[in-house]
Amino acid sequence: MPTGKCGVNGCGRDAARKVSYLDAKVLEEHGLLLHPVDAAPPRRPGHVYLCEEHYKLWRKLTKRERLLRDLSRKVE
Numbered sequence: 001m002p003t004g005k006c007g008v009n010g011c012g013r014d015a016a017r018k019v020s021y022l023d024a025k026v027l028e029e030h031g032l033l034l035h036p037v038d039a040a041p042p043r044r045p046g047h048v049y050l051c052e053e054h055y056k057l058w059r060k061l062t063k064r065e066r067l068l069r070d071l072s073r074k075v076e
């Protein structure tokens with residue numbers, strides 16, 4: 001279980017999950033500002049802590065993409 005606060009700007013809830021910043025970027029495309037941790041550009045994009053609420057939102061936004069990825073994997 002990650003410790004810390006949600007990395008979404010202005011949220012402030014306790015973090016429930018930690019995802020790669022590359023994966024979390026989809027949230028920025030939807031207007032949220034993220035604060036990544038452990039980032040060391042250009043090699044390490046870092047991670048973003050998400051609270052349960054934002055994690056659910058992220059899952060929703062990435063669902064279609066992950067589905068397509070899973071489907072293409074099955075074909076291989």
Ligand SMILES: [Zn+2]
Binds near residue numbers: 011
């Ligand atoms: Zn949050």
